Amino acid sequence: MSLQSVSKSQTSQPVSVRAIFLVALVVISLVAPFFVYPLFLTKMLCFILFASAVNIVLGYSGLLTLGHAAFFGGAAYIAAHAMKVWGTPFEVAILLAVAFSSALGLLFGFLAIRRQGIYFAMVTLALAQMIYFLAIQMPFTGGEDGITAVPRGMLFGVIDLHDTLTMYYVVLVLVAFGMLVIWRAINSPFGHVLAAIKENEARVTSLGIQPNRYKLIAFVLSAALSGLAGALKAIAFQVASLADVTWHMSGEVVLMTLLGGLSTLIGPGIGAAVVIALEHYLSTSGLPIMFMIGLIFMVCVMLFRRGIYGELREWYRRSRSARDHS
């Protein structure tokens, strides 16, 4: 078989598989709340977006961040405060929260991006801990209690979000939008530069590109979408609390991303769904949750290093290339 036909079959076949997969995903996410508790699914969606946003930095830019809880939790506080105290409409609260997390991302990114490897991770962790400290100290956050009884409000002044099913669909649309933004960014010239930087930064520089500028844009995009996820979660659950800004949260989302599959579009989402589902179902089983998740994570790291989705994709590719050669 000539090279030409190999490359052709490689490009055309996954498109149809992808199309089927996409349609199935849409159908499942539309009918799922009729079978599973919608608020649980809403939480899952928020974390799918959060993990996918972290993946922009962790997977596509190759930077280990341990500070993303600051964007997720910080935006949650802003959204909750805007809804409850300022009484802003839902969409304004979301926009304020995303603007906040973007600005915070710009600041954090500006300070952290010149460092690399573990130093980058430490700087993001330290900065996020400062946000955690502020969350405890500042009066508007409600300290240990957090901001509770947040009204969900009305979307565009007409759609009442206090209906849990409606809330689910609104979150679904916004998370889908967030995923679309990520997909678009990764498959653009910008995404190609990120991939090249991850591979060899010096080489990219010698082509006339300033890597730090691209890393900063990626970091801000990631922070903005993490903020969107945090704001949605705060409004859907009507609470913003300290749990969302702790370093545990930063660590957990990294774990979700790794578990699902780094540098893949949907892997982190799968990882997030798995972790959230485990937490949900294990919480009623009486088993120690953290221990179980830790165990599952260890098994995953040992058995499939590319993550759940990364390993599946690899298996699919291998089986197809074996078929092509026979």
Added chain:
Amino acid sequence: MPATDKPRLQVDNLQAWYDESHVLHGMTLNVGDGEIVTLIGRNGAGKTTTMRAIMGVLRKRQGTIRYKDQDIVALAPHKVPRLGIGYVPEERGIFASLNVIENLTLPPVTQPGGMSLNEIFALFPNLQGRNRTIGTRLSGGEQQMLAIARVLRSGADFILLDEPTEGLAPVIVDQIAVSLQILKQRGLTILLVEQNLQFASAIADRHYVVEQGEVVDEVQNHALAANMGKLNAYLGV
């Protein structure tokens, strides 16, 4: 080189270090507009280091590097390519995570006059129709062509080419020589590092002999045959 014009690139008493080890001990060379100049010398003489120092990839250096009469030593490394200087490193620098067209269109266009994709495919027919192939799946020669094409597209008109023929089959080496001759006719200026004297003599105007981090001799291409004995002594083991 026209006597009135200043050379395109002027390197004067360039010193450079890898950490503590002093590698360049006062390189002095110049390249005129439209010239092809080679650096020849044994492995470890400092030819690649000279290129890395010019590009600013290697930061620890002293001396003067003037391009179009502008001092470029103080420039940030990503600004040097924006002057229209294209660097094709020895290992070619093709990105494994990108396909051919993505590799090709990655660098920003820095100057007007960059080659269009059609012109590039006319110059390197091997690359035609390979757009979706992963860059590093190309053969060595094709990767070399892609690396050169990439800087041509960005509008670079001065190219630092580090051992473009290394490890390539003779028929591919001939193809690359033809392409470089075409580029020369288009007025490009090239600084070439080369071990293959036969290839160098087919395209170059002048040759600098580099030894232990400095230029020890200069030979005009037309005088190459007469100086063969001397050159073999420089290059021989």
